[in-house]
Amino acid sequence: MKAAEVHDLKDDELIVKLIDAKQEAFNLRFRQATGELENTSRLGVARRDIAKLLTVCKERGIDVEKELKR
Numbered sequence: 001m002k003a004a005e006v007h008d009l010k011d012d013e014l015i016v017k018l019i020d021a022k023q024e025a026f027n028l029r030f031r032q033a034t035g036e037l038e039n040t041s042r043l044g045v046a047r048r049d050i051a052k053l054l055t056v057c058k059e060r061g062i063d064v065e066k067e068l069k070r
Contacts, residue, residue, distance in 0.1 A: 001017075006052045006056050007040065007056060009056075011062060013062065014053060014056060014057060014060075014062070015057075015062070015064075015067045015068075016022055016058065016063070017053055018050065018053040018054070018068075020047060021049045021050045021053060022050060024042070024046050024061065025046040025047060025050060028042055028043050028046055029043070029045050031070060
């Protein structure tokens, strides 16, 4: 996901993408631990996507913790 794509998202879409990215990162870590993951570079990509999404949330002043508890 490119930074320009993240900046173009609406607030609601941003939270949904963040939830999806965190779930994907969890699944990748789980598959890594069980030895099923072949493409380990995907872990780094997932972490960078989460960082991009969190950065835009902070720029917009979105309370991520409150939104994730919903």
